[in-house]
Amino acid sequence: AQSVTQLGSHVSVSEGALVLLRCNYSSSVPPYLFWYVQYPNQGLQLLLKYTSAATLVKGINGFEAEFKKSETSFHLTKPSAHMSDAAEYFCAVSRGGYSTLTFGKGTMLLVSP
Amino acid sequence: DSGVTQTPKHLITATGQRVTLRCSPRSGDLSVYWYQQSLDQGLQFLIQYYNGEERAKGNILERFSAQQFPDLHSELNLSSLELGDSALYFCASSVGSGSITDTQYFGPGTRLTVL
Numbered sequence: 040a041q042s043v044t045q046l047g048s049h050v051s052v053s054e055g056a057l058v059l060l061r062c063n064y065s066s067s068v069p070p071y072l073f074w075y076v077q078y079p080n081q082g083l084q085l086l087l088k089y090t091s092a093a094t095l096v097k098g099i100n101g102f103e104a105e106f107k108k109s110e111t112s113f114h115l116t117k118p119s120a121h122m123s124d125a126a127e128y129f130c131a132v133s134r135g136g137y138s139t140l141t142f143g144k145g146t147m148l149l150v151s152p
Numbered sequence: 153d154s155g156v157t158q159t160p161k162h163l164i165t166a167t168g169q170r171v172t173l174r175c176s177p178r179s180g181d182l183s184v185y186w187y188q189q190s191l192d193q194g195l196q197f198l199i200q201y202y203n204g205e206e207r208a209k210g211n212i213l214e215r216f217s218a219q220q221f222p223d224l225h226s227e228l229n230l231s232s233l234e235l236g237d238s239a240l241y242f243c244a245s246s247v248g249s250g251s252i253t254d255t256q257y258f259g260p261g262t263r264l265t266v267l
Contacts, residue, residue, distance in 0.1 A: 082260050083195075083242065083244075085255060136252060138208030139208075143194075144194050
């Protein structure tokens with residue numbers, strides 16, 4: 040079985056501050072890990088994915104995530120938050136193939152001026 | 153705009169009814185995936201079709217069914233609707249058969265409200 044846990048249903052930051060969204064995974068096999076973003080009234084958009092190549096993965100819009108096997112974590116970071124980053128972020132794990140994607144509950148990122 | 157279209161955007165119906173949700177994948181994409189997003193269950197994979205054939209099944213209820221047509225558009229049929237079926241239903245598409253090396257593109261979703 041596989042699962043992801045996102046710590047914090049809501050995270051608030053000020054514009055220009057560091058963004059850190061936490062994700063821990065559980066998987067019986069080497070996992071593939073994903074971060075998706077969902078803007079209001081829109082579908083999900085892939086930010087980045089880990090597929091067992093480099094452990095530091097760079098994504099779109101300045102986001103990156105680091106796969107840490109020893110900590111079973113895949114936290115999402117961005118050095119400086121922008122108002123346009125306000126959205127819901129989902130971490131997901133797969134054991135291979137999109138049909139096995141398991142999503143976390145999501146973290147709503149709030150950015151204040 | 154991902155290039156994946158879903159109709160209708162909103163659907164309001166009554167318990168016991170049947171509805172059909174439609175999805176058109178991006179041009180050239182052969183796989184279509186259906187997901188349900190609800191407050192209770194979160195985001196769940198329902199079913200995948202690849203080039204007209206069912207490829208993978210997730211947490212799809214027996215009251216739900218889907219198909220992919222020769223022009224690659226897909227329909228998700230929900231019958232004997234219950235209040236708990238109220239959710240956002242997303243369609244996604246990808247070029248290949250669902251490998252992680254593919255990129256998956258999501259549509260804007262259909263919001264179903266069952267009264």
